[in-house]
Amino acid sequence: MMLASGTKVRVKLDWPETRGPCHIRTPYYLRGHEGVVVRHLGDYPNPEALAFRAPEQILPLYHVRFPMADLWPDRHGNNSVLVELYESWLEAA
Amino acid sequence: MNILEAPSEKLLAGIRKLLAEKNIASADEIAERIRITDEASPARGAAMVARAWTDPEYKALMLRDGTMAAEAMGVPMRGLPPLGVLENTEDLHNLVVCTLCSCYPRAVLGYPPFWFKSAAYRARAVRDPRAMLVEFGTNIPDNVKLEVVDSTADYRWMVLPRRPAGTDGWSAERLAALVHEGDMIGITVPVVK
Known part of the structure; x- marks a missing residue:
């Protein structure tokens, strides 16, 4: 599955850190939030697996944009956050 | 032990x-x-920015593939994460942060400034960026979109700032002297003093 630019996605509302040691590249403040795929940045070995020498798993990495007003209760007219996220953290929105 | x-x-x-x-x-x-x-220092990034301001083909390469653009200026990029370049325009200002740790485009900017890794910068950049920028002396007008780029994974990001007015006809060398570390993070913008 390759997500096209403009695809709406949701970051999984998941907390692997509650299940044991992990190396997470998805900021907590984005979890459960909806964003839009800006572009596919390439495919890379999943750092969450690499950190534990787990078998190599190549995953698509995307640049995903989130309106800042959706992330925080503060007033954020014209601000957005653009973040690299691995496909394993994204679900259809 | x-x-x-x-x-x-x-x-x-x-x-x-x-x-x-x-x-x-x-x-x-x-x-x-x-x-x-x-050996890496912000002078490398500044030279890339100045060339992009004076050479449209180089600018296109830089925005398409920052790693190749750095290599074209003699910066060794072998074994390093890919470099992405974010262009500031009339309508868009980019600000780079790494909320998870300290990802920084060291190959082209050298060691990060001390505050880049601070919890305060990392937290405020994604929550209160405009007010934080004012504290750095940078006012982003309300009609300009502010995009905070949180480096989380395999890329390193630098900002291509806007060329300041009043620099027509300047050489790339003279332009490069205007470009400072903060301009390529998006904390400041280059100005003619």
Whole structure:
């Protein structure tokens, strides 16, 4: 599955850190939030697996944009956050 | 021996020995990497920015593939994460942060400024960026979109600032002297003094 630019996605509302040691590249403040795929940045070995020498798993990495007003209760007219996220953290929105 | 209480120099020597024994990195390779890291400075990024301002083809390359654009200026990028370049325009200002740790485009900007890794910068950049920028002396007008780029994974990001007014006809060398570290993070913008 390759997500096209403009695809709406949701970051999984998941907390692997509650299940044991992990190396997470998805900021907590984005979890459960909806964003839009800006572009596919390439495919890379999943750092969450690499950190534990787990078998190599190549995953698509995307640049995903989130309106800042959706992330925080503060007033954020014209601000957005653009973040690299691995496909394993994204679900259809 | 408790590894947490071991003297750090002894630990480092042990790790270097293991890396060599396991053919992961030789002493020479480690020394070369340290030399390359120490040599990097914001002057490299500034030279890329100045060339982009004066050479449309180079600018297109830089926005398409920052790694190739850095290599074209003689910056060694082998073995480093890909470099992405974010263009500031009349309507868009980019600000780079790494909320998870300290990802920074060291190959082209050198070591990060001390505040880049602070919890305060990392938290405020994604929550209160405009007010934080004012504290850095940078006012982004309300009609300009502010995009905070949180480096989380395999890329390193630098900002291509806007060329300041009043610099028509300037050489790339003279332009490069206007560009400072903060301009390529998005904390400040280049100005003609």
